[in-house]
Amino acid sequence: MHDTAVLSPSANVKGSETYRRSVLRDRLWRATLWFCGFIGFLLPVSIIGYLVVEGIHCVSWRFLVDYPKGTPLGTQGGIWPAVEGSLALASIGLLVAFPLALGGGLYLAEYGRSQRFNKIVRFLVECLAAVPSIIYGLFGYAFLVVFLKFGISLIAGGLVLALIMFPILLIATQESLRSVDDAYREMGLSLGVTRFYLVRRVLLRKAWRGIVAGIVLAVGHAVGSAAPVLFTASIYFSKGGLGLDRPVMTLPTHLYNLVSEAISFDQAFGTALVLIAGLLLFNASAMLLRRLGGGSPQ
Amino acid sequence: MTRPILSKSLYWSDAAVKALSFIALGTGVSFLLLMIVFVLRESSLGSGFGMNLYDFLVRQPWAPMATPPSHGIFHAWISTLVVTALSLGLAIPLGVGIGLFLSEVAPRWVQQVMQPALELLAGIPAVVYGFFGYVTLVRNFETWFDMPAGECLLIAGLILAVMVLPFVASTSAEAFRSVAQDLREMAYGLGVTQLYVMRRVLFRKALPGLFAAVALGLARALGETLAVLMLAGNTVAVPHSLLDRGQPLTALMATELGETVVHSAKYQALFASGFILLIVVLGINVMIWILKHRFMERSHA
Numbered sequence: 205m206h207d208t209a210v211l212s213p214s215a216n217v218k219g220s221e222t223y224r225r226s227v228l229r230d231r232l233w234r235a236t237l238w239f240c241g242f243i244g245f246l247l248p249v250s251i252i253g254y255l256v257v258e259g260i261h262c263v264s265w266r267f268l269v270d271y272p273k274g275t276p277l278g279t280q281g282g283i284w285p286a287v288e289g290s291l292a293l294a295s296i297g298l299l300v301a302f303p304l305a306l307g308g309g310l311y312l313a314e315y316g317r318s319q320r321f322n323k324i325v326r327f328l329v330e331c332l333a334a335v336p337s338i339i340y341g342l343f344g345y346a347f348l349v350v351f352l353k354f355g356i357s358l359i360a361g362g363l364v365l366a367l368i369m370f371p372i373l374l375i376a377t378q379e380s381l382r383s384v385d386d387a388y389r390e391m392g393l394s395l396g397v398t399r400f401y402l403v404r405r406v407l408l409r410k411a412w413r414g415i416v417a418g419i420v421l422a423v424g425h426a427v428g429s430a431a432p433v434l435f436t437a438s439i440y441f442s443k444g445g446l447g448l449d450r451p452v453m454t455l456p457t458h459l460y461n462l463v464s465e466a467i468s469f470d471q472a473f474g475t476a477l478v479l480i481a482g483l484l485l486f487n488a489s490a491m492l493l494r495r496l497g498g499g500s501p502q
Numbered sequence: 503m504t505r506p507i508l509s510k511s512l513y514w515s516d517a518a519v520k521a522l523s524f525i526a527l528g529t530g531v532s533f534l535l536l537m538i539v540f541v542l543r544e545s546s547l548g549s550g551f552g553m554n555l556y557d558f559l560v561r562q563p564w565a566p567m568a569t570p571p572s573h574g575i576f577h578a579w580i581s582t583l584v585v586t587a588l589s590l591g592l593a594i595p596l597g598v599g600i601g602l603f604l605s606e607v608a609p610r611w612v613q614q615v616m617q618p619a620l621e622l623l624a625g626i627p628a629v630v631y632g633f634f635g636y637v638t639l640v641r642n643f644e645t646w647f648d649m650p651a652g653e654c655l656l657i658a659g660l661i662l663a664v665m666v667l668p669f670v671a672s673t674s675a676e677a678f679r680s681v682a683q684d685l686r687e688m689a690y691g692l693g694v695t696q697l698y699v700m701r702r703v704l705f706r707k708a709l710p711g712l713f714a715a716v717a718l719g720l721a722r723a724l725g726e727t728l729a730v731l732m733l734a735g736n737t738v739a740v741p742h743s744l745l746d747r748g749q750p751l752t753a754l755m756a757t758e759l760g761e762t763v764v765h766s767a768k769y770q771a772l773f774a775s776g777f778i779l780l781i782v783v784l785g786i787n788v789m790i791w792i793l794k795h796r797f798m799e800r801s802h803a
Contacts, residue, residue: 226697227695230696238607247667251664305526305530308531330791332531336724338779339776339779341759374527398515399519400520401516403519424625428627429628430628430629456627464732480627
C-alpha cells in the first residue's frame with residue numbers, strides 16, 4: 205500500500221520519494237478525471253454539432269410543410285405529415301396521461317396516509333417507468349390494436365404513449381408537491397380549509413413549475429420514441445390529415461424508414477435535425493423552468 | 503375525521519377529490535399488472551406454448567420459414583448479452599469517472615456546463631443515435647475493416663455505450679455527492695491525497711449507489727431497441743465475434759412483429775421473448791430499489 209501519502213511522519217516529508225510519488229499519482233488521477241469529464245462534454249456537443257452541420261442545408265420551409273414525394277417515396281418533398289402525426293400522438297398521450305398522473309401524484313403526496321402503501325405504489329410506478337419501450341409496443345399491439353380492435357391508429361399509439369408518459373408525469377408531480385415546504389401545509393390546515401383547497405390555492409401554485417417541467421420531459425420522451433408507435437400507430441406514408449382511427453406518420457419512424465430502406469440520407473439528416481431541434485427546445489425550456497425554482501428540492 | 507368547521511358539502515367535495523385521485527392512481531398503476539399478465543397471456547408461456555423452455559432458449563434456431571418452423575431465440579439473447587456487456591464495459595468506467603469528476607474535481611462553472619450537456623445526451627432519441635451511428639461508424643467500418651456491410655455488434659455496443667453513459671454518470675455523481683462531507687474533511691485532515699480519499703472513502707461509501715448506477719445502465723441497455731435494430735445488422739445467425747452481425751432480442755421483436763400472424767407460434771415466441779425481457783428488467787428494478795433504500799438508510803444513519 206505504498207500509494208498512501210501518510211505512512212509515518214518521517215516518510216511524509218516534502219521532497220521525499222514517497223511524497224513525490226503520491227503527489228504524482230494524484231495529479232495523474234485528477235488528469236484522468238478531467239479527461240473523463242471532457243469526453244462527457246465532447247460527446248453531446250460533437251453529436252449535435254455533426255447533425256446540425258450535416259443537416260442544416262436539408263431543412264427549409266418547404267421541407268417542413270410539404271409531404272414526402274419522389275420515387276422511391278421520400279427522396280423528395282417534406283415531412284409535414286410526420287411532424288403533425290408526432291404532435292397529435294403526443295397531445296393525445298398527454299391528454300390521457302396528465303389527469304391520471306396529476307391525480308396519482310396528488311394522492312401519493314397529499315392524501316395517502318400509509319407510508320407503506322405510498323412506498324409500494326411509488327415502486328410500482330418506477331417499474332412502469334423502467335419497462336423497455338418495445339414492451340409497451342408489444343403490449344399496445346396485442347391489447348389495443350388486436351384485442352380491443354382499435355387497429356393501427358392514432359388513438360392506439362396515443363394511448364401507448366400515455367402509458368409511457370404516466371410514470372414520468374406522476375413522479376414529477378409527486379416530487380414537486382413534496383418539495384413544497386411543510387409550513388404552508390400546516391398554516392393552511394390550521395386555518396381550517398380542506399386539503400383540496402390547500403392543494404389548489406397553495407401547493408399547486410408553488411409546485412406548478414416542477415409539474416410543467418415534468419410535462420415537457422414526458423412529451424419530449426414520447427415524441428422521440430419510435431419503438432412503441434412502430435406497430436400501434438405509424439404508417440409508411442400519408443399525405444397528412446388526422447383521424448383517430450387512422451394511422452399517422454411520425455418523425456422517429458419516418459427517420460427509421462428513410463435509413464433502413466436507404467431511401468435518402470439527405471432527407472434523413474433533415475428529419476433527424478428537425479426532431480432533435482424540437483426536442484432540444486423542449487428540454488431547454490424544461491431546464492429553464494427548473495432553474496427558475498418552483499419544483500426544485502429544498 | 504374531525505370536521506367541526508367544514509360544512510358538509512366542503513367535506514364531501516374534499517372526499518370526492520381524494521377518491522378521484524385514488525382512482526386515477528389505481529388506473530395508472532394497474533396497467534403495469536395488466537401489461538405483465540397480457541404479455542404472458544399472448545406468449546402462452548403458462549400453457550400451450552409450442553416447445554419447452556430449453557429448446558426455446560438454447561437448442562432451436564430462429565427459422566420461422568423452415569418446415570417445420572422453429573422459433574428459438576438463442577441468437578437473440580446472445581446478441582443482447584454481447585452488446586450489453588460491451589456497452590456497459592465502456593460506459594461504466596467512463597460514467598463513474600464522470601460522476602467522480604462532477605462531484606469531487608470539477609469547479610462549479612464546469613458542473614453547470616456538464617449537467618445540461620449530459621441531459622442533452624440523455625435527451626437524444628434512440629432512432630437519432632441509430633442514424634448517427636449509421637452515417638458515422640457503419641460507413642467507415644466498411645472501409646476500415648473491409649466488410650461488405652458495416653453493421654455489427656461492435657458498433658451497436660459503442661453507440662449503446664454513449665446512450666447509457668449519461669444515466670450511469672448522473673446516478674454515480676449523485677452517489678458520490680451523498681457521501682457525508684465530514685468523512686471527506688476528516689480524511690483530508692489526515693493529509694492524504696485526493697486519490698486516496700476517493701479510493702478508500704468515497705468508493706466504499708458510495709458502493710450501493712454505484713451498483714444502482716450500473717443496474718440502471720443495464721436495464722437501459724437491455725431494453726434499448728431502435729439503435730441496436732439499425733446498427734447490429736439484423737441477421738438470425740449466432741454471432742461469433744464482435745464484428746459479426748447479430749440481432750438483439752429487442753431488434754428481433756421490432757423486426758418480426760409487424761409481419762406475424764396474430765396468435766401463431768411465431769407470435770407466441772415473440773411475446774415469450776418480450777415477457778422474459780420484461781421480467782429481467784423488472785428484476786433489475788427491484789434490485790435498484792433495494793440498493794437505494796439500503797443506501798438511503800445508511801447515509802441517514
